[in-house]
Amino acid sequence: MTEDRIRVALAGGAEVSVPHGTTAADALRALGERRIGETLAAKVGDRVVDLSRNVDADATIAPVFGDSPEGIEILRHSSAHLLAHAVKRLFPETQVTIGPVIENGFYYDFKRAQPFTPEDLERIEATMREIAGENIPVHRREMSRQDAIALFREMGEHYKVEIIEGIPDDHVSLYSQGDFTDLCRGPHVPSTGRLKAFKLTSVAGAYWRGDERNEMLQRIYGTAFPTPKELKEHLALLEEAKRRDHRKLGKELDLFSFHPEAPASPFFHPKGAIIYNTLVDYIRGLYRQYGYDEVLTPQILDVELWKRSGHYENYRESMYFTEADERQMAVKPMNCPSHCLLYAAGKRSYRDLPLRIADFGRLHRYERSGVTAGLTRVRSFSQDDAHIFCTPEQIDAEVASVVDMLFRTYDLFGFSERRIYLGTRPERSIGDVAMWERAERALRDVLERRGIAFDVHPGDGAFYGPKIDFCILDAMRREWQLGTVQLDFALPERFDLHFINADGKEERPVMIHRALLGSIERFMAILIEHCAGDFPLWLAPVQVRLITITDHQHAYAARVLVELRAAGLRAEADLRNEKLGYKIREAELHKVPIVLVIGDKEVASETVAPRRRGARTLPATDVPSFIASIAADARVGTQGGVP
RNA sequence: GCUGGCGUAGCUCAAGGGUAGAGCACCUGAUUUGUAAUCAGGCGGUUGUAGGUUCGAUUCCUAUCGCCAGCUCCA
Numbered sequence: 279m280t281e282d283r284i285r286v287a288l289a290g291g292a293e294v295s296v297p298h299g300t301t302a303a304d305a306l307r308a309l310g311e312r313r314i315g316e317t318l319a320a321k322v323g324d325r326v327v328d329l330s331r332n333v334d335a336d337a338t339i340a341p342v343f344g345d346s347p348e349g350i351e352i353l354r355h356s357s358a359h360l361l362a363h364a365v366k367r368l369f370p371e372t373q374v375t376i377g378p379v380i381e382n383g384f385y386y387d388f389k390r391a392q393p394f395t396p397e398d399l400e401r402i403e404a405t406m407r408e409i410a411g412e413n414i415p416v417h418r419r420e421m422s423r424q425d426a427i428a429l430f431r432e433m434g435e436h437y438k439v440e441i442i443e444g445i446p447d448d449h450v451s452l453y454s455q456g457d458f459t460d461l462c463r464g465p466h467v468p469s470t471g472r473l474k475a476f477k478l479t480s481v482a483g484a485y486w487r488g489d490e491r492n493e494m495l496q497r498i499y500g501t502a503f504p505t506p507k508e509l510k511e512h513l514a515l516l517e518e519a520k521r522r523d524h525r526k527l528g529k530e531l532d533l534f535s536f537h538p539e540a541p542a543s544p545f546f547h548p549k550g551a552i553i554y555n556t557l558v559d560y561i562r563g564l565y566r567q568y569g570y571d572e573v574l575t576p577q578i579l580d581v582e583l584w585k586r587s588g589h590y591e592n593y594r595e596s597m598y599f600t601e602a603d604e605r606q607m608a609v610k611p612m613n614c615p616s617h618c619l620l621y622a623a624g625k626r627s628y629r630d631l632p633l634r635i636a637d638f639g640r641l642h643r644y645e646r647s648g649v650t651a652g653l654t655r656v657r658s659f660s661q662d663d664a665h666i667f668c669t670p671e672q673i674d675a676e677v678a679s680v681v682d683m684l685f686r687t688y689d690l691f692g693f694s695e696r697r698i699y700l701g702t703r704p705e706r707s708i709g710d711v712a713m714w715e716r717a718e719r720a721l722r723d724v725l726e727r728r729g730i731a732f733d734v735h736p737g738d739g740a741f742y743g744p745k746i747d748f749c750i751l752d753a754m755r756r757e758w759q760l761g762t763v764q765l766d767f768a769l770p771e772r773f774d775l776h777f778i779n780a781d782g783k784e785e786r787p788v789m790i791h792r793a794l795l796g797s798i799e800r801f802m803a804i805l806i807e808h809c810a811g812d813f814p815l816w817l818a819p820v821q822v823r824l825i826t827i828t829d830h831q832h833a834y835a836a837r838v839l840v841e842l843r844a845a846g847l848r849a850e851a852d853l854r855n856e857k858l859g860y861k862i863r864e865a866e867l868h869k870v871p872i873v874l875v876i877g878d879k880e881v882a883s884e885t886v887a888p889r890r891r892g893a894r895t896l897p898a899t900d901v902p903s904f905i906a907s908i909a910a911d912a913r914v915g916t917q918g919g920v921p
Numbered sequence: 922g923c924u925g926g927c928g929u930a931g932c933u934c935a936a937g938g939g940u941a942g943a944g945c946a947c948c949u950g951a952u953u954u955g956u957a958a959u960c961a962g963g964c965g966g967u968u969g970u971a972g973g974u975u976c977g978a979u980u981c982c983u984a985u986c987g988c989c990a991g992c993u994c995c996a
Contacts, residue, residue: 385991393924479990481925481926481991482990484993488993490992491993495924495992499991529932530932536987536988538986646923646993650988655995827956828953829953856958857952858955859954861956862955863956865957867957877954879955
């Protein structure tokens with residue numbers, strides 16, 4: 279092999295020698311790649327580069343297609359450039375800023391005096407198609423920082439100048455397609471014609487550099503896929519998400535409503551209240567098994583308490599205040615300070631620990647207008663909140679037991695995919711560093727010892743201690759945070775809590791804050807969307823609906839109804855003078871899990887004809903057998919998940 | 922809080938500077954029906970609220986409240 283030749287190889291495959299400086303595309307061709315026209319980029323070693331980049335050392339090389347994660351990222355990144363190109367073509371006075379790839383798509387932030395309208399989006403998208411149709415080659419070049427600054431300054435792109443000024447490197451790379459040039463690290467598709475399936479989805483304001491003190495830019499969101507088919511599937515998924523939206527289903531199923539008189543504060547209707555209370559019952563069932571004691575604590579407490587706990591200092595902007603007897607009072611945003619008072623109400627022995635105090639108390643937090651959404655972010659809610667007071671030696675077993683409860687609970691609701699995050703010390707925190715390290719170590723140990731995979735989120739802990747957040751993926755593969763376990767050495771200190779140890783000496787307990795479902799409101803939203811309103815039998819507001827065929831069966835239906843209710847089932851009868859099909863349809867729309875049809879045959883034989891939601895008829899059966907057949911399903915969650 | 926969008930009957934949605942309309946729901950009557958919509962009739966609205974422009978505003982303008990998308994925030 280001569281000096282000016284290098285060897286390129288497919289991973290575990292063919293190998294050829296090509297001249298030094300051969301482009302990645304030519305190297306792939308030399309290796310017999312036939313689909314070079316569909317290739318978006320090349321992976322040289324473990325770096326993804328443009329097809330036009332030179333290969334200047336021996337390397338393995340692989341084509342990158344749109345069906346790989348790297349390929350999709352390039353498609354989306356190039357689509358963001360295509361978007362900026364189109365905007366500059368239509369509105370030359372607009373300044374470009376940044377345009378990154380995000381989950382499921384991309385966005386680009388622009389500075390323009392006039393905000394973009396939905397009609398503008400259509401025009402921009404049409405222009406994007408036009409530019410893609412022109413199949414303009416995309417070129418990469420490098421230039422010195424100074425030259426790049428001068429270039430963008432001349433172009434009037436002041437945000438780009440600011441960005442380059444913040445880059446420490448001597449050289450930066452620029453990408454051009456026709457008359458559009460953007461600062462970018464790349465890589466990009468070789469030409470705009472490779473972009474075949476994209477769509478602009480929305481426009482919104484966004485702060486420059488994500489800081490609310492900065493000016494607001496116009497952000498255009500879009501999405502892109504390798505093929506129109508995948509784009510279509512993605513858009514269908516978005517439609518499905520809309521169909522499942524808990525705000526829509528909540529209205530249709532008569533679960534809850536919102537009223538301007540109490541913004542962002544849900545009113546649960548009878549059916550919603552059944553689900554809500556049944557969830558709470560489920561948690562209470564777990565508490566009985568895991569040794570928790572439930573308490574009830576006041577809604578309004580002296581501001582001094584919140585100053586002592588540190589909440590006033592950190593969260594006063596989000597608290598509601600009131601006054602009584604010339605004392606400043608606050609509506610509780612959390613239960614923990616109350617539980618500290620309760621703990622300190624008596625002398626505690628090490629024999630009392632761990633003390634697990636649960637509280638479904640209603641919490642109020644003033645959330646800034648604009649951040650609230652349906653049941654997922656409200657101003658009035660309650661949590662399956664509990665605080666465990668224990669000795670440092672008990673931390674491990676207590677956290678492990680909470681993890682056990684969590685996983686059992688997520689299994690019950692069908693949340694089989696989980697993601698777990700360890701949040702460490704945030705910037706604003708109380709307690710000394712050694713305390714924090716000890717606490718972080720303790721949480722990490724529990725997870726590692728049980729072989730539970732997790733990621734670290736630095737600085738994401740609560741102000742009083744580190745935490746583990748438990749997230750799940752719902753049926754739409756969206757991630758939601760549910761449970762949390764937070765270690766706290768600070769509050770016991772602030773409230774000067776202690777217990778008497780085996781040696782008769784005072785010792786400081788550790789406090790563990792934990793929740794399984796988190797806010798019940800939010801959990802309901804997640805559950806509604808996860809099951810699309812088809813609640814499991816034990817949660818369904820109406821479990822069984824009796825449907826008579828004519829009014830000759832009314833008396834018998836009334837008797838069956840009494841029997842079902844006596845068995846503890848939530849049952850109702852539809853005795854209206856309507857055709858069977860009509861009543862069935864209505865029961866289906868209301869997502870009633872089981873319909874019992876009663877006609878003359880059933881009356882004569884003293885049976886009912888069951889029909890499961892979305893299914894066909896089951897054989898007629900007598901009422902006691904029917905009740906027995908669904909008893910376990912109807913109860914499963916109300917006994918802490920034990921049938 | 923910020924940017925943008927939207928508020929018409931209980932719900933879903935039309936219309937639009939000159940008396941506001943449909944389907945569903947609801948009520949009444951007929952029909953007595955076997956697994957996703959029987960027919961007919963009726964009730965229902967200060968067009969979110971408050972100002973302004975106009976002979977006239979639901980439509981145009983301003984403010985305000987609420988909701989939606991996103992940004993920032995989330996103990």
